Amino acid sequence: MLSGASLLSFTSANAPQAAARSAAVPAAVSYWVQPGQGGVAPERTRFKDSAGQVEVLYAHGPLDMAGNPFFQPLGTNGRACVTCHQPASGMGLSLEAIRRRWKETNGKDPLFAAIDGSNCPNLPQQKESSHSLLLSRGLFRVSLPWPRTRAPDGAPVEPEFTIEVVRDPTGCNTDPVYGLASANPHISVYRRPRVVANLKYVAVDAGGEVYGSLGPFNAKRLGMVMDRDPESGRFMSMNIMSDARTPTLRFQAQEAARDHLQVKAPLTDAQLRLIVDFESQVYAAQGVDAVGDDFSLPQMPPALGARELLETRTGVLGDNFGTPIFKTFDVWAGKTGDVDTADESAHAKERFRQSVIRGYAVFFNRPFWISDATHINTVGIGNPAKRTCVTCHNLQMMGTDASAGWADLGTTNEPWAGESLFSPAYDSAPQLPLFRLVCKPEARPHPFLGRVIYTHDPGRALISGKCYDVGSIVMGQLRGLAARAPYFANGSAEDLRAVVDFYDRRFNMGLTERERIDLANFMSVL
Amino acid sequence: MQSRAVWLALIASAAAMAADQRRPAHGPRPPSDYRNFIACPIVQDTDTVPCWLAEYQGQRYFLGIQTDSGGWSPPWLGHQVLVEGKLAGGARICGGIPLMAGSAASTPPSGSTDGRPLPEPPIISVMRELDASCHTLLPADPRYHILGRRGPGPNTAASAVRKFPPPPAPPLVSPPYQPHTFTLTYDFDSELPARSQIEALKAVQYAQAVKARQLTIIGYRGATLLSDGTLAWELPIIGRLRARQLAEMVRKLGLPQSTVLRTRSSEDTQPADGVTDASRRRASLTVTP
Numbered sequence: 055m056l057s058g059a060s061l062l063s064f065t066s067a068n069a070p071q072a073a074a075r076s077a078a079v080p081a082a083v084s085y086w087v088q089p090g091q092g093g094v095a096p097e098r099t100r101f102k103d104s105a106g107q108v109e110v111l112y113a114h115g116p117l118d119m120a121g122n123p124f125f126q127p128l129g130t131n132g133r134a135c136v137t138c139h140q141p142a143s144g145m146g147l148s149l150e151a152i153r154r155r156w157k158e159t160n161g162k163d164p165l166f167a168a169i170d171g172s173n174c175p176n177l178p179q180q181k182e183s184s185h186s187l188l189l190s191r192g193l194f195r196v197s198l199p200w201p202r203t204r205a206p207d208g209a210p211v212e213p214e215f216t217i218e219v220v221r222d223p224t225g226c227n228t229d230p231v232y233g234l235a236s237a238n239p240h241i242s243v244y245r246r247p248r249v250v251a252n253l254k255y256v257a258v259d260a261g262g263e264v265y266g267s268l269g270p271f272n273a274k275r276l277g278m279v280m281d282r283d284p285e286s287g288r289f290m291s292m293n294i295m296s297d298a299r300t301p302t303l304r305f306q307a308q309e310a311a312r313d314h315l316q317v318k319a320p321l322t323d324a325q326l327r328l329i330v331d332f333e334s335q336v337y338a339a340q341g342v343d344a345v346g347d348d349f350s351l352p353q354m355p356p357a358l359g360a361r362e363l364l365e366t367r368t369g370v371l372g373d374n375f376g377t378p379i380f381k382t383f384d385v386w387a388g389k390t391g392d393v394d395t396a397d398e399s400a401h402a403k404e405r406f407r408q409s410v411i412r413g414y415a416v417f418f419n420r421p422f423w424i425s426d427a428t429h430i431n432t433v434g435i436g437n438p439a440k441r442t443c444v445t446c447h448n449l450q451m452m453g454t455d456a457s458a459g460w461a462d463l464g465t466t467n468e469p470w471a472g473e474s475l476f477s478p479a480y481d482s483a484p485q486l487p488l489f490r491l492v493c494k495p496e497a498r499p500h501p502f503l504g505r506v507i508y509t510h511d512p513g514r515a516l517i518s519g520k521c522y523d524v525g526s527i528v529m530g531q532l533r534g535l536a537a538r539a540p541y542f543a544n545g546s547a548e549d550l551r552a553v554v555d556f557y558d559r560r561f562n563m564g565l566t567e568r569e570r571i572d573l574a575n576f577m578s579v580l
Numbered sequence: 581m582q583s584r585a586v587w588l589a590l591i592a593s594a595a596a597m598a599a600d601q602r603r604p605a606h607g608p609r610p611p612s613d614y615r616n617f618i619a620c621p622i623v624q625d626t627d628t629v630p631c632w633l634a635e636y637q638g639q640r641y642f643l644g645i646q647t648d649s650g651g652w653s654p655p656w657l658g659h660q661v662l663v664e665g666k667l668a669g670g671a672r673i674c675g676g677i678p679l680m681a682g683s684a685a686s687t688p689p690s691g692s693t694d695g696r697p698l699p700e701p702p703i704i705s706v707m708r709e710l711d712a713s714c715h716t717l718l719p720a721d722p723r724y725h726i727l728g729r730r731g732p733g734p735n736t737a738a739s740a741v742r743k744f745p746p747p748p749a750p751p752l753v754s755p756p757y758q759p760h761t762f763t764l765t766y767d768f769d770s771e772l773p774a775r776s777q778i779e780a781l782k783a784v785q786y787a788q789a790v791k792a793r794q795l796t797i798i799g800y801r802g803a804t805l806l807s808d809g810t811l812a813w814e815l816p817i818i819g820r821l822r823a824r825q826l827a828e829m830v831r832k833l834g835l836p837q838s839t840v841l842r843t844r845s846s847e848d849t850q851p852a853d854g855v856t857d858a859s860r861r862r863a864s865l866t867v868t869p
Binding site: 279282374375378434436437439501 | 648655657658774821
């Protein structure tokens with residue numbers, strides 16, 4: 055049973071040229087996959103999003119959802135993995151989809167489960183206000199033990215800092231049951247779900263295919279050994295979760311089943327294998343721009359569309375003129391003279407395409423001063439460094455970091471975080487908790503914030519226990535963006551323009567209005 | 581009240597560390613062509629990549645240029661930097677007297693200026709604590725022409741598909757096995773062995789090959805003789821931090837469970853000479869079969 059969907063929304067990728075010759079872009083509609091609904095999903099499906107249509111491609115062909123635990127309610131709260139990784143959101147979850155789901159189910163969907171779909175499980179769950187972070191910013195509660203005593207691989211962790219709750223608008227961090235002072239002390243931070251697609255670029259062996267790794271060592275001058283896959287013993291890229299706490303998809307699935315699906319017993323090997331096999335063959339990218347056209351048509355930039363993600367090799371550094379990050383957009387260049395002067399839609403298409411090309415040029419080529427960003431300025435390029443966006447967003451086709459990609463851009467740490475008094479996004483009634491972290495005297499301090507740090511989410515530091523990791527978040531991929539606003543791990547950028555504005559403010563880039571529009575247009579076609 | 585107490589404790593601790601770090605030297609100074617000093621770095625922009633400079637006793641010195649990660653690590657604004665270098669000779673670069681690496685190995689030249697290769701950069705260490713007074717960024721000056729191996733934009737390298745060489749092959753050893761010591765070096769006041777971490781892997785491989793009975797890690801605290809005659813000691817705890825960090829590293833690299841791991845710290849016993857001091861900021865791993 056498809057909720058609010060029509061089978062007409064499906065387009066077979068077996069006949070891309072047929073679709074390309076068709077004058078009409080396939081009708082795409084909103085679509086929510088309910089756990090356990092069953093049915094067969096075609097090899098390629100497109101869904102309407104804010105810029106056109108996102109497409110999801112199953113490399114192994116049509117998918118029997120009834121036969122895959124990714125789509126089954128495995129736990130006690132009725133959720134499946136797909137609940138928070140919806141195809142219509144490019145295998146992430148858009149705020150628009152969350153709000154629609156609340157409205158359609160009057161808040162009864164398993165999506166809003168008390169454990170993490172509300173601000174805190176102790177709140178009255180029938181109230182909309184108890185789910186305000188999910189409904190306003192797309193944020194789920196992530197509850198992590200603190201102080202942490204063991205790393206995910208079992209190695210002892212000795213936290214280098216103390217945490218004090220300064221502000222607790224959700225009440226969860228000071229709650230006697232769920233809070234930091236409870237008998238089972240946990241910290242609650244609030245994060246967006248990550249994308250379950252294109253994972254051959256993300257969940258990989260650090261020794262072979264990842265450009266930025268140095269075999270077993272983290273390439274960011276940390277003197278740190280990468281986490282291992284506990285089964286194969288291989289060193290992993292540590293780019294799956296926003297705090298890099300799970301080395302493999304299998305590990306992540308087991309943890310997510312426990313924490314988000316509330317399973318009673320660990321998943322079986324067979325279930326894990328099916329989930330990981332499914333996740334490893336899903337690709338998602340923008341497939342159609344409402345103005346710029348269908349990217350499966352001939353004469354389209356080669357990096358666009360989900361199929362190209364399947365067919366391109368991984369591990370290629372895109373911070374390179376020889377292998378640019380999103381290949382070339384040359385096929386769109388210089389066509390203005392060919393446009394029928396009477397055809398306004400053709401003009402609009404050309405204007406949009408030229409804007410995308412300019413946006414790509416800014417992203418790839420325009421230097422600015424990158425400053426005070428831990429795990430960027432500290433990796434050997436100096437602080438500040440005159441470089442470009444692609445310095446960090448460097449893995450070809452993905453725009454993630456080829457190294458283990460956690461960095462502190464200021465999205466969660468004061469003074470740059472969205473809820474700062476210094477931010478134009480400042481809200482007089484802050485929604486996120488605020489923590490005061492004090493580094494112990496022996497600890498290496500945060501490189502640019504020192505020994506006392508105010509943050510909404512310590513990020514990687516909640517796993518590593520290191521002061522220099524406070525506020526560092528693993529970079530998310532840049533594909534299918536238009537299907538899954540808002541952005542950043544804490545949902546602080548409501549749209550792509552807000553992402554651009556954040557970077558402009560954070561790094562004093564001095565972007566012109568046209569550059570901002572161009573960058574947002576460029577990101578929307580990825 | 582509690583936070584005030586924490587602050588006071590932190591300030592007292594920091595003051596104690598600072599006092600301990602600088603001790604007057606009564607011995608010889610570094611050779612006259614060496615420049616060892618702690619100062620704020622300065623960024624001098626150019627029309628390509630920026631230059632890094634620092635001032636000492638009224639003179640401005642050229643340290644190096646912005647590079648790609650993996651080469652020389654430029655300083656950070658917001659922190660002072662320890663410079664350990666030697667006069668390189670030749671004309672000023674970006675307005676600074678060029679310094680070069682002294683006896684300790686550093687990295688190859690990262691570019692050229694006016695047709696001359698840049699000198700091999702001096703050794704620099706970013707100081708651990710923040711210093712808000714280090715914030716000088718000078719605008720691009722048309723007189724300075726720097727051609728970096730890596731510019732501010734994307735790389736021009738032909739291939740971006742890099743397969744790192746495989747880890748060093750496990751050593752071929754046969755009885756009778758001998759104890760072997762591996763050494764890692766560090767930046768001043770740092771416990772992160774960014775440049776020599778491969779030695780830790782070699783030590784673990786050797787321990788595996790000889791089925792080592794014991795691995796002993798000693799983290800050393802060093803000192804640098806500055807050009808003004810003072811002795812800059814590293815943090816008193818740095819030897820312990822190095823040993824602890826290395827212990828974690830060798831465990832994760834696969835040190836055999838049967839190998840007893842012992843750690844301790846020590847002060848360097850050789851007097852600082854202002855020439856070889858960087859090589860003695862170190863930790864040793866001794867594998868005992």
